[in-house]
Amino acid sequence: xxxxxxxxxAAALFALQGSASAGNFSGCGILVQDGxxxxxxxxxxxxxxxxxxxxxxxxxxxxxxxxxxxxxxCASICWANVGCIWSAVTTLGCSNPIGTNYCLLxxxxxxxxxxxxxxxxxxxxxxDLVLSATSVPDQFGVFYYGPAQTQVPFGNxxxxxxxxxxRLDIVMATANELTFALDNTSPPSAGGQITAGSxxxxxxxxxxxxxxxxxxxxxxxxxxxxxx
Numbered sequence: 495x496x497x498x499x500x501x502x503x504a505a506a507l508f509a510l511q512g513s514a515s516a517g518n519f520s521g522c523g524i525l526v527q528d529g530x531x532x533x534x535x536x537x538x539x540x541x542x543x544x545x546x547x548x549x550x551x552x553x554x555x556x557x558x559x560x561x562x563x564x565x566x567x568c569a570s571i572c573w574a575n576v577g578c579i580w581s582a583v584t585t586l587g588c589s590n591p592i593g594t595n596y597c598l599l600x601x602x603x604x605x606x607x608x609x610x611x612x613x614x615x616x617x618x619x620x621x622d623l624v625l626s627a628t629s630v631p632d633q634f635g636v637f638y639y640g641p642a643q644t645q646v647p648f649g650n651x652x653x654x655x656x657x658x659x660x661r662l663d664i665v666m667a668t669a670n671e672l673t674f675a676l677d678n679t680s681p682p683s684a685g686g687q688i689t690a691g692s693x694x695x696x697x698x699x700x701x702x703x704x705x706x707x708x709x710x711x712x713x714x715x716x717x718x719x720x721x722x
Contacts, residue, residue: 519564519579522588524599524607525549525556532572535560535579538609538628542574550584555598555607557714560584592616592623593696593718597645597654600711603704604629604670607651608713610698616720618678618690627672627698627713635672635700637662639686643695643715649708654715655695660686672698678720690722 523537533549534542535558545560552558561583568578588595592612599607606629614622625637644656660682665674678688688694698713705711 517564518561519543520559520561522557522559522595524609525552525554525558527554528573530571530573532570532574534572534574540606541576543576543579544568544570544572544574545579545582545584547582547584550582550586552584552586553598555600556586557588557595557597557599557609558584558586559588593716595714595716596643597697597715598652599714600651602629602650602700602702602711603631608672608698608700608711610696610713610716612696612716612718616718617722618688618720619722621676621678623676623678623718625674625676625696625698625716627667627700628670630667630670630672630698630700630713631702631704632667632670633701633703634664634666635698636664637672637674637676637696637698639694639696641694643717649699649710649712650702650705651712653697653712655697658683658685667700672700688720690720693717693719 521537523535526534526536536542562579562581566577601607608627608630610627613624638659638661640655640657640659642657646653681687696716702711703709
């Protein structure tokens with residue numbers, strides 16, 4: 495109820511202000527809440543924007559894409575450090591060059607949530623997909639994948655992959671980034687063979703002893719459909 499009241503107040507301010515747009519906006523990030531109860535879009539570099547649709551009603555921690563008109567000069571009670579997004583439209587998930595992000599995120603001891611991405615390509619024959627998770631503490635971690643999606647509390651975060659899980663080799667994060675070069679010619683199990691046309695969901699798990707609690711956390715999920 496507190497969030498709804500705060501959003502209503504913010505919406506009223508938006509309606510009263512009126513302002514010239516500084517250009518079209520399209521951004522992918524996480525829905526967060528400031529100390530005043532406003533819903534903000536936080537992007538990878540830490541910048542925060544105020545969407546006038548309140549994040550479309552999606553839960554805090556959701557990875558979303560927001561489009562609209564960007565105004566860097568707006569004034570608001572919300573604690574954003576960049577500006578407003580007018581006529582905002584929020585959709586769940588983010589389309590990356592490779593795959594689509596999904597699932598809730600929880601901050602780890604770096605002060606930010608870990609976000610998974612892919613580089614290279616989704617081509618099976620090219621076999622050049624590299625998985626990466628940023629904002630990860632410099633600890634041991636592992637990427638794993640499976641055929642289905644879920645969203646259940648696990649450790650200090652959420653498990654986003656379901657079905658028979660395939661765990662890749664353990665790696666060490668450096669400079670707050672965990673990376674792994676996937677070799678689809680050598681799957682961790684016969685059931686984890688990646689083929690053209692198949693869809694798999696990837697996630698990073700990592701140790702986080704400084705955070706306390708369960709002492710581990712996870713990234714969001716990345717859905718990838720592979721091509722020939």
